[in-house]
Amino acid sequence: MALGLEASLGDTAITTKLDAVVNWGRQYSLWPFVYGTACCAIEFMSTAASQYDISRWGAEVVRFSPRQADLLLVCGTISYKQAPVLKRIYEQMPDPKWVVAMGACASSGGIYDNYCTVQGIDTIIPVDIYISGCPPRPEAVLDALIKIQDQIKGESVLKDRHKDFKGILD
Amino acid sequence: MNATALENLQAAFPDATCKVVLDSVVIEVHPENLEETLSRLKNEQDFNCGLLVDVTAIDYLDYPQQQETRFHVVYTIRNWEANLLIQVRTWVVDPEKGIPTATHLWESANWGEREVYDQYGIHFQGHPDLRRILNHWQFEGHPLRKDYPIKKRQVCFDTDSMEDEIRARLLKNGVDEATMKDINTEVMFLNIGPSHPATHGAIRILAALDGETILANVNEVGYLHRGFEKTAEQRTYNQIVPLTDRLNYCSSMMNNIAYVKAVESWLGIEITERAKFMRVVLSEFYRVLDHMVCLAAALVDMGGLTNYWYLYNEKEAAYDFISRLTGARLTSSFTRVGGMYRDFYEGWQDDLETHIRGLEKGMGDALKLVDSNRIVHDRTQGVCVMSAESALSYGMTGPTLRASGVPYDLRKDAPYYNYDSFDFNVPVGSNGDIYDRFMIRFYEMFESIKIIRQALKHIPEGPINVANSQLSLPPKEQVYGNIEGLANHFKLIFEGIKVPRGEWYDSYEAANGELGFHFVSDGSGTPYKLKVRPPCFYTMGAFAEMVEENMIADAVINLSCINIIGGELDR
Ligand code: SF4
Numbered sequence: 001m002a003l004g005l006e007a008s009l010g011d012t013a014i015t016t017k018l019d020a021v022v023n024w025g026r027q028y029s030l031w032p033f034v035y036g037t038a039c040c041a042i043e044f045m046s047t048a049a050s051q052y053d054i055s056r057w058g059a060e061v062v063r064f065s066p067r068q069a070d071l072l073l074v075c076g077t078i079s080y081k082q083a084p085v086l087k088r089i090y091e092q093m094p095d096p097k098w099v100v101a102m103g104a105c106a107s108s109g110g111i112y113d114n115y116c117t118v119q120g121i122d123t124i125i126p127v128d129i130y131i132s133g134c135p136p137r138p139e140a141v142l143d144a145l146i147k148i149q150d151q152i153k154g155e156s157v158l159k160d161r162h163k164d165f166k167g168i169l170d
Numbered sequence: 171m172n173a174t175a176l177e178n179l180q181a182a183f184p185d186a187t188c189k190v191v192l193d194s195v196v197i198e199v200h201p202e203n204l205e206e207t208l209s210r211l212k213n214e215q216d217f218n219c220g221l222l223v224d225v226t227a228i229d230y231l232d233y234p235q236q237q238e239t240r241f242h243v244v245y246t247i248r249n250w251e252a253n254l255l256i257q258v259r260t261w262v263v264d265p266e267k268g269i270p271t272a273t274h275l276w277e278s279a280n281w282g283e284r285e286v287y288d289q290y291g292i293h294f295q296g297h298p299d300l301r302r303i304l305n306h307w308q309f310e311g312h313p314l315r316k317d318y319p320i321k322k323r324q325v326c327f328d329t330d331s332m333e334d335e336i337r338a339r340l341l342k343n344g345v346d347e348a349t350m351k352d353i354n355t356e357v358m359f360l361n362i363g364p365s366h367p368a369t370h371g372a373i374r375i376l377a378a379l380d381g382e383t384i385l386a387n388v389n390e391v392g393y394l395h396r397g398f399e400k401t402a403e404q405r406t407y408n409q410i411v412p413l414t415d416r417l418n419y420c421s422s423m424m425n426n427i428a429y430v431k432a433v434e435s436w437l438g439i440e441i442t443e444r445a446k447f448m449r450v451v452l453s454e455f456y457r458v459l460d461h462m463v464c465l466a467a468a469l470v471d472m473g474g475l476t477n478y479w480y481l482y483n484e485k486e487a488a489y490d491f492i493s494r495l496t497g498a499r500l501t502s503s504f505t506r507v508g509g510m511y512r513d514f515y516e517g518w519q520d521d522l523e524t525h526i527r528g529l530e531k532g533m534g535d536a537l538k539l540v541d542s543n544r545i546v547h548d549r550t551q552g553v554c555v556m557s558a559e560s561a562l563s564y565g566m567t568g569p570t571l572r573a574s575g576v577p578y579d580l581r582k583d584a585p586y587y588n589y590d591s592f593d594f595n596v597p598v599g600s601n602g603d604i605y606d607r608f609m610i611r612f613y614e615m616f617e618s619i620k621i622i623r624q625a626l627k628h629i630p631e632g633p634i635n636v637a638n639s640q641l642s643l644p645p646k647e648q649v650y651g652n653i654e655g656l657a658n659h660f661k662l663i664f665e666g667i668k669v670p671r672g673e674w675y676d677s678y679e680a681a682n683g684e685l686g687f688h689f690v691s692d693g694s695g696t697p698y699k700l701k702v703r704p705p706c707f708y709t710m711g712a713f714a715e716m717v718e719e720n721m722i723a724d725a726v727i728n729l730s731c732i733n734i735i736g737g738e739l740d741r
Contacts, residue, residue, distance in 0.1 A: 036371065037372045037393065037394055037736060038416070038419065038736055038737055039415075039419035039501065039737060041371070042420060042463070042500060043499070046489070049479070049482050050486075076736075079306075079393060079394060079740075080324060081305065081306035081393050082364065082372060082393045084327060085365055085393070112397060112401065113320075113401075114321065114396070114400055115323055115324065115397055115400065116397045117397065134501065168325055169325070
């Protein structure tokens with residue numbers, strides 16, 4: 001039985017917190033922008049294809065314009081040549097936005113500890129979730145998605161999460 | 171390589187030193203004679219080397235055997251009809267001054283020499299567009315020089331505008347902007363990529379358009395340059411196998427095989443019969459998978475999403491077989507110098523047969539959707555045509571070259587692993603348009619399956635690694651059971667396989683064409699230099715030629731049907 005305000009409104013309305021309702025919506029309608037550069041992107045293709053089917057988590061609306069996306073999936077190696085492009089794409093995405101570093105390369109440079117490879121994209125843009133593996137299996141990508149959803153649950157709509165981030169290109 | 175070829179060459183070039191190395195003849199010429207030598211090799215009927223396979227340089231700074239000059243440049247050229255492979259070497263006295271260019275002989279020299287300039291800082295006199303290609307424009311120094319520290323990283327703050335290049339290209343194509351102004355129209359510049367769905371990775375296309383027609387096009391690559399070659403110089407020969415996975419990652423096993431084949435050819439080892447058959451079966455299986463991904467993506471670009479599911483789902487299913495065999499879905503790392511990592515598992519034939527049937531079904535279904543589909547025909551026939559002559563000049567190989575009507579296929583023209591005893595055809599195109607590039611891949615898949623079926627019938631039992639304690643790891647019982655085994659294992663892992671001093675080139679027919687490796691060994695357990703000859707790189711060099719005068723939407727599907735894979739393109 002409902003108490004307080006809900007009691008007087010009957011079955012037609014429920015009361016909740018703004019954060020809760022907004023986050024609920026955000027969680028299940030993430031629109032990914034796939035920044036696929038290398039081998040990891042092939043595993044993302046598998047994640048999106050029928051067998052793993054990313055749409056079971058409501059994230060199948062893959063956008064190819066950063067302006068329409070709120071989940072940046074960086075799948076693959078980022079070289080220094082590529083870094084300004086990645087940063088630009090990130091900046092073009094409207095807030096709120098989340099970033100997943102898929103695979104060893106995006107997370108840390110992976111096996112490419114050399115002159116041309118960025119040693120982890122978190123030196124350029126803020127990252128929320130890292131996925132290990134070279135490449136990670138599709139299940140791991142789905143796991144990361146679930147983790148982002150969990151994280152969103154606890155966020156506040158009023159807080160700017162990455163206000164103080166400073167990368168090597170800033 | 172027969173002795174007469176050597177004699178002919180030595181007779182034709184008495185001043186040069188010629189010698190046979192594996193399947194190639196190496197000619198060392200004075201820099202002053204380089205131009206003449208190359209042009210004679212290309213134009214004289216006896217040699218007729220229409221294909222410039224690759225250009226590279228070697229920095230002898232740390233090489234144990236002192237050389238008179240620090241840098242050497244090597245042109246690898248080929249007469250594919252006569253199976254004649256020649257490497258022309260010259261020394262570079264002053265890298266700033268450089269050596270004469272070969273761009274007037276072969277179009278492929280353009281990108282090839284740019285790469286040498288970028289990586290080694292060697293100039294090419296008379297090169298029309300000598301600038302960096304793999305590293306970014308703010309990069310200083312030349313990373314493949316031995317005195318460039320591998321971890322010296324250089325940040326790039328901004329993307330190159332490429333305005334000068336596109337204007338130069340417009341001029342070259344005879345577009346007069348002033349006249350266009352007069353008739354009240356103007357050139358529109360359109361940039362696609364490097365992060366764009368049409369580029370399937372990271373390639374940048376800059377086009378100058380009149381309406382939707384491409385007047386001029388320039389491309390920028392190198393966004394996925396990951397320093398394969400420099401990294402490989404620090405790894406033992408077997409440790410490089412995982413790096414090769416990540417060249418063309420749609421067919422990782424083919425790179426594994428191509429790489430160890432190149433090492434084995436220099437070591438002079440004959441792998442076991444079973445290993446040969448395994449490599450054939452797996453090569454062809456991966457060729458099918460590679461073509462499938464290419465076609466699936468290309469058809470999506472054309473608007474045919476259904477094909478994608480037909481093709482991709484079968485590929486996804488095939489991952490079950492691959493991961494059961496290799497332990498990984500994508501990055502197989504399944505070969506070792508001297509053989510294979512593991513034998514097939516029990517019951518693999520049945521699994522493979524099931525998957526082949528699945529693949530055939532997927533291919534058949536997809537083919538039915540496009541074969542007599544008017545929309546596909548109209549969009550692809552007569553579009554982005556490439557003549558056989560210019561395809562060769564640009565150094566294209568594999569399906570894209572065969573689409574232009576040149577039946578060059580290393581499996582037929584320089585057979586390895588008993589390919590000459592298999593019964594299969596090499597499909598060739600007649601027009602060199604997008605349609606041909608498309609269909610070639612479909613038909614090659616059917617041919618590959620034919621090869622697999624034959625190999626399945628004849629694959630012998632037996633060991634998969636050569637019995638040589640200098641190459642293959644001892645069985646685990648010996649490692650844990652006796653001290654010799656343990657020491658042997660330890661030495662092979664820590665010091666790696668010792669490869670005799672020398673230089674050589676070896677190639678293999680990968681899904682996208684000729685995949686070659688140019689090695690320099692100083693006799694230690696790690697290569698002194700390892701250059702990859704990636705088929706994609708030269709195909710991409712021909713992209714502008716293919717798409718100019720066509721529509722912008724054609725350029726998009728052309729890019730997907732030439733199957734540019736970033737890992738291989740930029741290494
Ligand atoms: S993490 Fe591994 S699979 Fe992923 S992009 Fe890097 S090298 Fe490729």
